[in-house]
Amino acid sequence: MTQQAPYSFFITTSKGLEECLAEELKTLGAPATLSHFQGGISCEGTLEMAYRFCLWSRIANRVLLFLKAFDAYTPEALYAGIESIDWSDHMTEDSSFCVDFNLSSSQITHSHYAALKVKDAIVDQFRAKFGARPTVDTFHPDVRINVYLYHNEAHVSIDLAGESLHKRGYRDQSGGDAPLKENLAAGILQLTGFNADTPALVDPMCGSGTLGVEAGWIVQKRAPALNRKYFGFQGWQGHVPSLWRRLVEEANDILIRNPNHCPRIQCYDHNPKMVALATLNAKKAALEGIVHFSQQEFSDCTPIAEQGILVINPPYGERLGDEETLKDLYRLMGDRFKQQFPGWTAYVLAGNLELAKAIHLKPTRRFVLFNGPIECRLLKYEMYQGSGRKTS
Numbered sequence: 001m002t003q004q005a006p007y008s009f010f011i012t013t014s015k016g017l018e019e020c021l022a023e024e025l026k027t028l029g030a031p032a033t034l035s036h037f038q039g040g041i042s043c044e045g046t047l048e049m050a051y052r053f054c055l056w057s058r059i060a061n062r063v064l065l066f067l068k069a070f071d072a073y074t075p076e077a078l079y080a081g082i083e084s085i086d087w088s089d090h091m092t093e094d095s096s097f098c099v100d101f102n103l104s105s106s107q108i109t110h111s112h113y114a115a116l117k118v119k120d121a122i123v124d125q126f127r128a129k130f131g132a133r134p135t136v137d138t139f140h141p142d143v144r145i146n147v148y149l150y151h152n153e154a155h156v157s158i159d160l161a162g163e164s165l166h167k168r169g170y171r172d173q174s175g176g177d178a179p180l181k182e183n184l185a186a187g188i189l190q191l192t193g194f195n196a197d198t199p200a201l202v203d204p205m206c207g208s209g210t211l212g213v214e215a216g217w218i219v220q221k222r223a224p225a226l227n228r229k230y231f232g233f234q235g236w237q238g239h240v241p242s243l244w245r246r247l248v249e250e251a252n253d254i255l256i257r258n259p260n261h262c263p264r265i266q267c268y269d270h271n272p273k274m275v276a277l278a279t280l281n282a283k284k285a286a287l288e289g290i291v292h293f294s295q296q297e298f299s300d301c302t303p304i305a306e307q308g309i310l311v312i313n314p315p316y317g318e319r320l321g322d323e324e325t326l327k328d329l330y331r332l333m334g335d336r337f338k339q340q341f342p343g344w345t346a347y348v349l350a351g352n353l354e355l356a357k358a359i360h361l362k363p364t365r366r367f368v369l370f371n372g373p374i375e376c377r378l379l380k381y382e383m384y385q386g387s388g389r390k391t392s
């Protein structure tokens with residue numbers, strides 16, 4: 001291996017979720033001091049720790065195993081730097097591989113061309129040594145190589161996840177009306193403090209049901225990648241199958257398929273197609289009887305327990321003319337929170353701050369999150385028993 005344990009890792013996530021990720025990684029065995037960057041966290045640790053991240057992280061996208069950094073002002077320097085890594089430590093001439101190349105603020109400006117240079121350097125090294133070369137597979141390669149070129153310094157890593165960990169497999173990625181990515185939904189739930197002891201969780205505008213399903217998996221203590229078929233480490237030469245199998249067995253033992261006591265997780269949507277889709281997704285996630293879905297207008301939403309968490313990802317009104325209609329819905333949210341939900345805490349993921357003003361309650365906390373490219377605020381509203389709430 002180019003690098004021996006302790007290994008260095010960079011764990012990526014969506015912008016805005018870095019703090020949530022750091023908290024989560026610590027619960028999964030990461031060291032207490034972590035280096036924070038935009039879009040991810042770096043840390044040192046063992047292969048077992050990296051496997052745990054791949055299996056258990058609800059918030060990460062990828063787990064990158066760092067190999068080497070070097071200056072790459074020109075394509076030739078990039079080629080030479082890649083060639084200086086012994087790739088037979090990581091794959092064989094019979095392996096498949098692909099290169100993900102991201103760059104910014106560098107003299108090399110074409111990521112596609114740079115990825116080809118990297119590929120050529122690897123292929124040429126194998127040909128010279130073994131007279132044969134690995135093939136390229138961009139879908140599910142044995143080894144996915146990640147190169148990040150920033151200020152002319154190339155950071156080369158192996159992508160141990162292989163495919164973004166937010167793809168849990170319970171959801172058709174195209175389904176739903178602006179569905180949340182699974183790791184963003186998990187991050188939102190972490191920020192709400194939701195756990196198996198929460199009395200109740202209600203998502204009154206559930207769409208494809210991502211928040212409900214992620215909540216169900218938290219209650220079940222299900223490792224989110226337990227049933228995933230493909231990881232980037234499976235075809236990597238450094239993979240230790242016995243170690244991975246042990247962690248999967250451990251995760252199977254921890255999983256509580258039918259918890260005796262669990263919060264009531266109730267999701268609604270006024271669109272029956274969304275309710276059907278969310279129900280199907282929850283079934284695929286093995287959450288029948290744990291997460292409940294039904295059709296309901298938000299105006300009919302009432303508390304299902306004395307206390308609990310309301311979590312809402314309402315429409316943002318991206319089309320012209322939507323905004324005025326949606327203002328009524330946001331106004332209604334504020335009214336219903338204070339009139340119907342004393343003792344509850346509500347969280348609204350607001351992608352349109354003008355609309356959020358129509359809620360007309362004073363949030364007690366605001367978290368900046370990104371839903372894809374849209375900068376959002378997760379707004380927290382605490383409704384106090386008896387005294388109503390804090391208003392603006």
Ligand SMILES: C[S@@+](CC[C@H](N)C(=O)[O-])C[C@H]1O[C@@H](n2cnc3c(N)ncnc32)[C@H](O)[C@@H]1O
Nearest residue numbers: 179180205206207208210269270271297298313
């Ligand atoms: C942005 S989507 C939610 C996406 C969801 N978080 C997911 O991951 O799929 C908003 C949802 O609110 C629902 N909705 C809009 N107005 C509603 C209302 N008045 N009552 C109930 N549901 C409503 C829409 O049908 C839509 O599915």
